[in-house]
Amino acid sequence: MNDMRTMRVIAGLLAAALVSVVAACGGNGAPGGAAAVVPEDVAVYVSVDTSFRGNQWRAVQGLVSSFPDGEGALEELLDEAAAGAGLSGGEDLRNALGPEVGIAVLELSEGSEEDLPMVFLTQPDDEDAFEQLLENSERAVREEVRGWQVVATDDATLDRYLEALDGPSLEDSQAFEETMDDLEEDALVQLYVDVGALPGELSALLPAGRAPSLGAVLRAEDDGVRVEGRMVSAEGAEESGPAFEPYEAELPEKVPGDVLAYISFKDLGSAISDNAGALGARLGMAEAMLGLSLEEDIAPLLAGEGALYVRAGTRQPAITFVSEVDDEKAALRTLDKLAGLGSSAGIPLSYAVVDGLLVVSTSETEIGAVRGDGDRLATDDAFEEALERAGAPDETTGFGYVDLQRALPLFLGIAGARAGEAPEAGEYLEPLESLVFWGSESGGAQRFSLFVGIE
Numbered sequence: 194m195n196d197m198r199t200m201r202v203i204a205g206l207l208a209a210a211l212v213s214v215v216a217a218c219g220g221n222g223a224p225g226g227a228a229a230v231v232p233e234d235v236a237v238y239v240s241v242d243t244s245f246r247g248n249q250w251r252a253v254q255g256l257v258s259s260f261p262d263g264e265g266a267l268e269e270l271l272d273e274a275a276a277g278a279g280l281s282g283g284e285d286l287r288n289a290l291g292p293e294v295g296i297a298v299l300e301l302s303e304g305s306e307e308d309l310p311m312v313f314l315t316q317p318d319d320e321d322a323f324e325q326l327l328e329n330s331e332r333a334v335r336e337e338v339r340g341w342q343v344v345a346t347d348d349a350t351l352d353r354y355l356e357a358l359d360g361p362s363l364e365d366s367q368a369f370e371e372t373m374d375d376l377e378e379d380a381l382v383q384l385y386v387d388v389g390a391l392p393g394e395l396s397a398l399l400p401a402g403r404a405p406s407l408g409a410v411l412r413a414e415d416d417g418v419r420v421e422g423r424m425v426s427a428e429g430a431e432e433s434g435p436a437f438e439p440y441e442a443e444l445p446e447k448v449p450g451d452v453l454a455y456i457s458f459k460d461l462g463s464a465i466s467d468n469a470g471a472l473g474a475r476l477g478m479a480e481a482m483l484g485l486s487l488e489e490d491i492a493p494l495l496a497g498e499g500a501l502y503v504r505a506g507t508r509q510p511a512i513t514f515v516s517e518v519d520d521e522k523a524a525l526r527t528l529d530k531l532a533g534l535g536s537s538a539g540i541p542l543s544y545a546v547v548d549g550l551l552v553v554s555t556s557e558t559e560i561g562a563v564r565g566d567g568d569r570l571a572t573d574d575a576f577e578e579a580l581e582r583a584g585a586p587d588e589t590t591g592f593g594y595v596d597l598q599r600a601l602p603l604f605l606g607i608a609g610a611r612a613g614e615a616p617e618a619g620e621y622l623e624p625l626e627s628l629v630f631w632g633s634e635s636g637g638a639q640r641f642s643l644f645v646g647i648e
Contacts, residue, residue, distance in 0.1 A: 227295025227314045228364040230341050232357035236390035237298035238369075240383040243290040243315075245271065245283075249381050252413035256647050259624040278326050288319035289326045295341075299353060301390050312354045313344040372408035372425045375635060380410035384422075416582065417626075420643040423635060437464075437590040439634055444500045447550060448515055449562040450573035453600040455502040456593040462492035490527045494518060494551060502570075504559065505603065511556035515563065521546040528553065579627035583644035590639070592631035597645075601625060624648050 231238055242249055245267075257263040271283030280286050295314035317323035323342065327333050334351050335344045338358070345351035363369050369385055376383075389405040409422030440459045448455075485491060497517030503510050518524040528544045528551070543557040552563050570576055575596055585592060601622050626646035633640045 227293055227297075227341065228369065229362055230314060230339050230343070230358065231295065231297045231363040232299070232354070233361040233363050233366045233369075234357065234387070234390075235297045235299060235363055235385075236301045236387050237296075238363055238385040239296040241294045241296070242292070242381050243287070243294045244292040245287050247379075249379060249413050252415060253381070255415065256413060256418065259647055261621050261623075279328060280322060280325055285319070285322045285325075289317050289322035291316040291318055291323075297354070299350070299357065308346070310350045310353060311346070312350065314338075314341045315344075316341055368406050368425070369408075371638075372406040372423055374423070376408055376410045376421055376423060377412055380412045382411040384409045384411075388424075416648075417644055417646040419645075422641050424639045424641075426638075437632070439588040439590050440498065441588050442498065442500075442592070444498055444515060444517075444550075445571040445576070446569055447563070448500065448502060448513075448570050449504065449559075449565070450568040450570045450576065451504060452570060452573070452576070452594075452596065453503045453505060453510060453603065454593070454595045455500060455570065455576070456591075457498070457500045457589075458495075458591045459498045460496060461499065462494070462496035485527060485530055490523075490530075493520065494524055494527060503600075504562075505599070506556050506558070510603065511554055511559050513552065513554035513556075513559045513563075515553075516551045517549060518546065518551045519549075521549065521551075524551050575627070579629050579646060582627070582646050583629035583642075585629055585631050585642075586633060588633070590632035590634065592629070595628040597622070597625040597627050 227240055228238065244250065254267055257267050260266075268283055271286055275282050275286040278286065278289075280289060293315065297312050297314070299310040299312070301309070315323070327335065327344065332346050333344050334346075334348055335342055336351060336355070337343070338355070343351070343354065345354060363385070368387075372385060373383070384407075386407045387405065388407055406425050407422060408425075409420060412419045412421070437458075437460060442457045442459075444457065445455075494516055496519070499514070499516035501512070501514050503512050505511075525544075525546060528542075532542045532544060540555070542553055542555065543560055544551070544553040545560050546552070547560070547563050550563065552560055554560060575598075576594060579594055579596070580592075605622075624647050626648050628643070628645050630641065630643040633642070
């Protein structure tokens with residue numbers, strides 16, 4: 194596949210991903226309607242708007258048109274996918290899929306990644322086109338359930354799904370309702386995950402009882418793509434509470450502007466202390482290796498507001514960590530030990546305390562930039578415009594920003610240089626302006642948002 198074709202596929206990624214999944218596995222409803230025929234105890238549920246019409250898909254077409262060779266690329270992609278599925282064109286593909294495709298993963302278990310028990314649900318507008326779509330799959334089995342065509346990869350999975358339907362549906366689940374509450378219904382993709390059903394190694398990474406269900410939606414807007422989600426605990430949204438307390442960031446007024454990327458956080462030290470017991474023996478091994486106590490030495494460095502940011506350097510980008518500290522001498526003693534470990538690993542670090550602000554960087558120049566009187570991030574035009582465009586609130590539980598206009602070409606240039614090749618994809622990424630993400634509180638639950646600005 195040549196570069197132009199590759200970028201067209203990237204621009205139409207959402208449609209391509211959907212079509213490839215359905216084709217490989219082989220009455221109209223609004224997006225999310227398939228939840229009525231999905232068991233309540235499903236591990237993962239995804240609903241995709243496959244009408245390829247309406248406000249959301251008009252927005253997708255507008256965004257795709259912003260990219261080089263993007264005009265008409267979505268229609269071409271659908272036609273190509275239809276041809277690969279044995280259909281005559283994109284319109285046949287639309288009719289075969291119907292206005293919505295639901296995907297339900299019945300269980301997530303360790304070692305099951307290659308053959309997950311899942312079913313696909315749809316209400317095709319054209320039964321003949323749907324039959325043609327399924328003819329290309331040797332494994333697909335199906336059955337009609339309450340007006341929905343249900344497709345599974347094997348008889349055992351289909352039987353398991355039908356047996357589970359004897360109980361309540363996901364649509365009637367209080368956990369599903371609370372998790373998806375106040376998320377936009379008019380979306381390209383809706384996602385629901387029972388976090389408690391994740392394999393042991395994954396669920397162990399989450400605070401106990403904090404987020405046993407997660408909901409998210411993917412939306413296209415006139416000037417970008419937005420992902421929004423909620424995490425709700427087993428006690429419900431009212432009892433969830435935020436994982437971190439909301440705060441209004443002040444460090445952008447103290448760090449230099451012109452950043453490529455910036456991540457803001459506050460009171461990570463509490464998270465370390467709260468989860469120290471759960472880490473058990475692994476914590477002891479880490480402390481022995483570092484020669485430091487995470488609770489007594491590391492946590493105080495992260496007790497206030499902190500940030501990690503990247504700026505362009507002379508030869509390579511400089512990565513800098515800043516954090517408010519109360520005990521400057523103790524902070525420097527801890528950094529003396531960490532810097533020694535970094536040097537032994539071939540990672541030289543420069544660090545200092547500047548007016549109660551601990552600064553650690555891969556470039557000594559950044560220490561001077563924090564001390565200096567140059568422009569600050571808070572008044573950086575690109576930074577301000579990106580946050581305003583994304584609709585980020587003043588108070589968050591943490592946020593991040595990436596200047597895609599400058600960061601992507603730099604990354605591609607470094608990657609191309611290391612591979613001995615000249616980057617050729619840069620022009621296709623020019624419409625990508627910025628990426629902004631943040632956490633907030635919503636109805637007692639933790640909410641997260643991500644926005645990619647496209648010009």
